[in-house]
Amino acid sequence: MSSSEVLDIGQEAKVTAGVPDGEGDRLLLARLRRGDPEAFEVLVREHQDRVYDFCVRMLGDREEANDLVQEIFVSVHQNVGKFREDAKLSTWIFRISKNQCINRLKYLKRRGRGRSDEYGEVGEDVLMSAMGAPQGPDAALESARERARVQWAISQLEPDARMLVALRDIEGLSYEEIIEITELAEGTVKSRLHRAREKLADLLGRLEE
Amino acid sequence: MSGIQRRLMDVDAQLNHREAKALFFALADEELPEPQAMAVRSHLDGCDECRAGWDRYAQTVQRVRKVEREKAPPLMASMVLNRVKRERRFGLRKLHLAQNYHRVPVEVLIPLLLAAAVAAFLVLSAS
Numbered sequence: 001m002s003s004s005e006v007l008d009i010g011q012e013a014k015v016t017a018g019v020p021d022g023e024g025d026r027l028l029l030a031r032l033r034r035g036d037p038e039a040f041e042v043l044v045r046e047h048q049d050r051v052y053d054f055c056v057r058m059l060g061d062r063e064e065a066n067d068l069v070q071e072i073f074v075s076v077h078q079n080v081g082k083f084r085e086d087a088k089l090s091t092w093i094f095r096i097s098k099n100q101c102i103n104r105l106k107y108l109k110r111r112g113r114g115r116s117d118e119y120g121e122v123g124e125d126v127l128m129s130a131m132g133a134p135q136g137p138d139a140a141l142e143s144a145r146e147r148a149r150v151q152w153a154i155s156q157l158e159p160d161a162r163m164l165v166a167l168r169d170i171e172g173l174s175y176e177e178i179i180e181i182t183e184l185a186e187g188t189v190k191s192r193l194h195r196a197r198e199k200l201a202d203l204l205g206r207l208e209e
Numbered sequence: 210m211s212g213i214q215r216r217l218m219d220v221d222a223q224l225n226h227r228e229a230k231a232l233f234f235a236l237a238d239e240e241l242p243e244p245q246a247m248a249v250r251s252h253l254d255g256c257d258e259c260r261a262g263w264d265r266y267a268q269t270v271q272r273v274r275k276v277e278r279e280k281a282p283p284l285m286a287s288m289v290l291n292r293v294k295r296e297r298r299f300g301l302r303k304l305h306l307a308q309n310y311h312r313v314p315v316e317v318l319i320p321l322l323l324a325a326a327v328a329a330f331l332v333l334s335a336s
Contacts, residue, residue, distance in 0.1 A: 041286055044289050044290070045286050048285045049278065052280065052282075056279040069289075070285075070289050073289040073293075077296075143277055150272060151276075165273060169274050172274075193234070197273075201265045201268075
């Protein structure tokens with residue numbers, strides 16, 4: 001890979017399609033505050049995939065993520081009146097998601113059901129079945145393998161590092177948004193994310209040796 | 210190339226391994242000013258070890274960014290709406306928060322609380 005090629009990888013803002021910004025957010029919020037049930041459904045449908053993906057990255061478990069996403073949107077529904085519009089609606093939803101994920105991880109750890117234990121020293125077959133990869137020689141298989149490998153490596157990170165990788169490199173959020181969500185200083189976000197990327201490189205390298 | 214650019218190149222060409230590696234993060238995020246990016250690239254061109262490190266770092270970032278996204282189950286919106294309705298019907302938000310925290314279903318939590326209240330009443334009335 002040449003250094004000019006790799007400069008292409010830093011491009012951001014890939015996942016904002018379908019999420020209303022600015023005026024769209026304000027209109028939706030006004031309807032939500034009037035208690036319009038259709039507006040809430042619109043909100044859920046617009047944000048559910050990103051919130052679900054974030055929860056899967058954080059928890060490493062689809063069932064837990066499924067349950068937690070429902071709780072997150074219930075929390076959004078209960079607290080939308082308190083949203084001060086000092087951030088984008090999506091940023092606020094991610095902030096709630098982050099807090100709920102951290103609480104759920106603590107709960108799972110207390111109960112001795114931490115997902116990182118499950119993704120410890122395992123073979124690729126176990127990874128594949130854990131991530132629901134299809135069995136069979138088709139094109140989807142390699143994509144599922146890659147998804148499982150990357151998810152395994154992410155699950156080996158500490159929760160705060162996992163969160164930064166998910167927000168920046170998977171969800172494609174800007175550093176300003178990440179700072180608002182995590183309430184961390186910019187330098188802290190960047191240094192932790194740099195260490196997380198180095199660790200991921202090491203883990204993925206070892207997995208493929 | 211202007212004199213200023215050449216001077217910047219001369220200074221930046223002297224990046225050591227540690228300085229070059231410290232700039233991988235900003236290079237991957239395209240946040241490096243062009244003179245610094247050029248300095249890192251020229252260091253990479255002359256240093257196999259840093260080149261290998263950069264390739265590994267950049268490929269990892271790219272792999273994570275390209276990984277297939279997880280999609281919410283198709284019934285997610287219906288499940289959320291049902292949960293919100295259930296929440297309203299019970300009207301017991303605090304109990305539900307306790308349920309979220311302790312993972313005790315409301316159906317179990319309510320009889321438990323009632324039993325505790327009856328027990329407390331019996332103890333108090335007996336004393």
